[in-house]
Amino acid sequence: MRHAGKQLRRSSIHDVASRAGVSPATVSKVLQGVTTVKAENVQRVHDAVEALDYRLDPFAADLRRSRRRIIGAIVPELESEFFGSMVTALERLAEKRGYALVAATSRESEKREAELIERMHDWRVAGVVLAPVRSEKGSGTALLKRYGMTGVLVDRVMTDDTLDTVSVDNASASAEVARQLVEAGHAHVLLLGLSDESIAIHTRIDSFRKAASQLDPTMKVDVLLAGGDVTALRAALATYFGEHKPTAIYSLFLKGTLVALTEFRRRGWHCPNDISLVGFDDAEWMQVTYPSIAAVVQPIDKMAEQAVDMLFRRIDGLEEPAKAHLEPCKVVMRESVGRMRQHRIEGEETMADPRHHQR
Amino acid sequence: MRHAGKQLRRSSIHDVASRAGVSPATVSKVLQGVTTVKAENVQRVHDAVEALDYRLDPFAADLRRSRRRIIGAIVPELESEFFGSMVTALERLAEKRGYALVAATSRESEKREAELIERMHDWRVAGVVLAPVRSEKGSGTALLKRYGMTGVLVDRVMTDDTLDTVSVDNASASAEVARQLVEAGHAHVLLLGLSDESIAIHTRIDSFRKAASQLDPTMKVDVLLAGGDVTALRAALATYFGEHKPTAIYSLFLKGTLVALTEFRRRGWHCPNDISLVGFDDAEWMQVTYPSIAAVVQPIDKMAEQAVDMLFRRIDGLEEPAKAHLEPCKVVMRESVGRMRQHRIEGEETMADPRHHQR
DNA sequence: TTCATATTGTAAATCGATTCATTTGCGATA
């Protein structure tokens, strides 16, 4: 228990060996729990380890083994709770299997995503969990394949012919949203998203459309996909509202929900009296605001579990065709979705008690 | 550009050397840009690198240099945007200096925090940015010192005699909140927090008290600190409201703000008509909800910049007494803070807003 | 006693780099 002046050299396996009076090879065996070591020597090694505060250098060990006990996670951002929770879950699961997780953010850039894959490759990680910026067709996925790395794609993906994928059942979730909106009597719904978002967005749109047209062929479904960033979406929505007035909005991603709420406020519209809102992606605050916001809840922990399971199966050498795992979502209806009346008088809803629709 | 069958051995510096017809030592020099290499050989090496798709193994290199170009970040959680943004900023800043950031979450556990420090030590990181679970007096900090690691403490810290610290100016921020509440005519304020939170919480309380008593000696200030987790706080607040009715709440941390909002809803209280709310920590959604929530905004990017600056100064060998850097916050007043009138007419505030709060 | 077989331990090679101390090559000077 010396007090570090500064930067004291750490003791290596050689120091332990000489103090215990055995060879480094024997120390290594003891530390790995090999049984062919005399009990007395085992004890001496343990004593020496204790006395020297010895801890082995995992990278030096991995260098020789030429496979590192690390798995990488690449996510588009960490500024919303979705990927933050995902990374936390992945970290826990990887560590449970004796691996460390190193996470990195691609910051919604495919170029950076590719660089990160390159880095993970250089680091000789055992595997990668990649949440692509765009989709399984992006450059990150391509690199992963080119390098023959073992990896799993999550979240913004459909199916892939080489890599396992884990995503949310966008189709069923959207269909369920459609069902609930139809049931609540909505006849004109706006779908709100970004055009350069993943393929998942398109699935959400298509299956909403399909379900809606089956349940209510007269329903009008508009789609507003702004190119670029959230600011563009904000502007596009403002323009749209200048000409149209849907009875409900289905936001296809989290920020879209915020944009919709902002625009409601700007116009002095009350939700759900003037317009209803349901969004893909839940967040803690959505339960406590007024009105509480209906949302499609993604089972983050389950996705993480699936991803890590599949990844380690591959790491352990499983050879079989790539699987695409779909995890079901829950649609949580909250106050932001109101019920439309059969014979609705313009403005009537606004007059009535705002909370007439509650269960 | 071979197509990976599977797990092809990557080419090493030896492969490059033999293809270029030089020694590994020369290759190493070329790659590091040493100038004492004949131009012709430089070219040959570059050609070989290209032909073999060679990239060096950073850990092997670092092993010899015995200092890794990695810095560690340990944060309590990644499930709220605060630390997510912080990690993103740290990552960017570290990479700008040629280091990779590896982030890990202590999950609000001091035990795990200590294990992570241990891991970072084993990994021989060049430095650590630690956002302690509790404070600079925690076990993580102690370990950091014991191992003589270079590190910077951020966010939930005051000053330390050995390590540099970066935190927000809690005192000024709280004083400013007090000033604004007094100015708005509030005479009874509840401060809401968790008792096992960091020392920062106590600073926030003390300086609020001090400022309030200076500005309005008659102001009544209650403090509710629940032990344990958020559930306990929820219960404590419910009990408290059974007996007291402050005119404003100052939540000392983000979740407290959510708890307060939940409790308002449960009781059918309208904010700010029935009670005002201001919270430490801002979030994107607070601008778009009704009412928008007043908040103390922490300058996350600036904190990250400071932390990385100080850390690298130490890494580069600076020897001088530890500094405690304080970064000022902004207090953003929003609709959740109402003005108390001398002769207030019931419901007047409500006119501005179609949503009357009675249930 | 002797040979065969387990046990147990170690020297040396290896992983993929860096770096130090030398050697080599070559033109200039004596």
Next chain:
DNA sequence: TATCGCAAATGAATCGATTTACAATATGAA
């Protein structure tokens, strides 16, 4: 021609482990 000086290249050691191949010792059977 011999020597010196400088530029350029390299062999070998090193970082901290693991692992292989083999040696040394102990045990047992014949």
